[in-house]
Amino acid sequence: MGCLSVDERFKNIDYNIAFIKERIAEAAVKSSRSYGDIDFMAVTKTVEPIFINRAIENGLNLIGENKVQELLSKKPYLNLDKCEANLIGHLQTNKVRQIVGEVSLIESVDSLKLASEISKRSVAKDLVTECLIEVNIGGENSKTGISVGELDEMLCQIAEMPGIKVCGLMTIPPICDNDAELFKYFSKMHKIFIDIKDKKLDNTDISILSMGMSGDYEQAILCGSNHVRIGSAIFGPRLY
Numbered sequence: 001m002g003c004l005s006v007d008e009r010f011k012n013i014d015y016n017i018a019f020i021k022e023r024i025a026e027a028a029v030k031s032s033r034s035y036g037d038i039d040f041m042a043v044t045k046t047v048e049p050i051f052i053n054r055a056i057e058n059g060l061n062l063i064g065e066n067k068v069q070e071l072l073s074k075k076p077y078l079n080l081d082k083c084e085a086n087l088i089g090h091l092q093t094n095k096v097r098q099i100v101g102e103v104s105l106i107e108s109v110d111s112l113k114l115a116s117e118i119s120k121r122s123v124a125k126d127l128v129t130e131c132l133i134e135v136n137i138g139g140e141n142s143k144t145g146i147s148v149g150e151l152d153e154m155l156c157q158i159a160e161m162p163g164i165k166v167c168g169l170m171t172i173p174p175i176c177d178n179d180a181e182l183f184k185y186f187s188k189m190h191k192i193f194i195d196i197k198d199k200k201l202d203n204t205d206i207s208i209l210s211m212g213m214s215g216d217y218e219q220a221i222l223c224g225s226n227h228v229r230i231g232s233a234i235f236g237p238r239l240y
């Protein structure tokens with residue numbers, strides 16, 4: 001990877017995005033939707049702005065970064081006129097003040113404490129911050145996200161908070177040996193998504209189900225995802 005010229009990397013990015021768009025469109029049609037119903041996010045962690053801008057030139061209108069600092073330092077170099085930026089990684093409460101107002105959506109709200117801090121900092125800036133609740137669908141100790149059992153209580157509590165609006169759910173499933181297992185987790189998430197959407201709680205406008213990454217976005221879409229987060233399949237392996 002390190003040996004490719006900028007032009008070669010541009011070509012790869014163009015090719016990869018065209019390829020993925022087709023796969024997304026096919027999976028969308030198979031699940032009775034169309035390409036336009038699925039948000040195609042480019043996950044841009046570790047990627048330099050010149051390559052991120054290339055992805056944006058290919059028509060992508062959504063990027064995702066994991067870290068507050070990385071996002072804020074790249075932002076001035078990105079062509080974000082027609083593109084939104086979301087935070088998708090774990091957010092520490094002490095970074096909330098910096099990120100509120102700088103992203104379209106925080107996808108990784110994983111505690112009440114964090115939601116409460118986002119609420120407080122948003123009110124101070126006279127904003128409403130849109131968020132997704134990150135669900136640890138596999139109940140893994142190693143992962144961030146709230147457990148399925150905590151979700152209802154969390155939504156009820158957030159419904160009381162000013163300055164924050166829940167727009168849906170995000171998840172990263174456990175690493176699975178086979179598609180059947182993967183489908184089980186994605187389908188479980190979709191069912192939970194439909195359930196909470198039907199509840200129509202205050203301060204919520206549940207419309208986004210964020211699941212699917214480079215290795216499993218087609219399966220995720222088939223199970224009802226409408227928002228996929230794709231990094232390495234666009235930009236190549238990440239070099240840390």
Ligand SMILES: *Cc1c(COP(=O)(O)O)cnc(C)c1O
Nearest residue numbers: 043088213214229230231232233
């Ligand atoms: C890195 C990351 C992705 C993208 O991962 P790829 O496998 O490179 O597509 C998606 N979501 C989150 C939360 C990530 O941190």
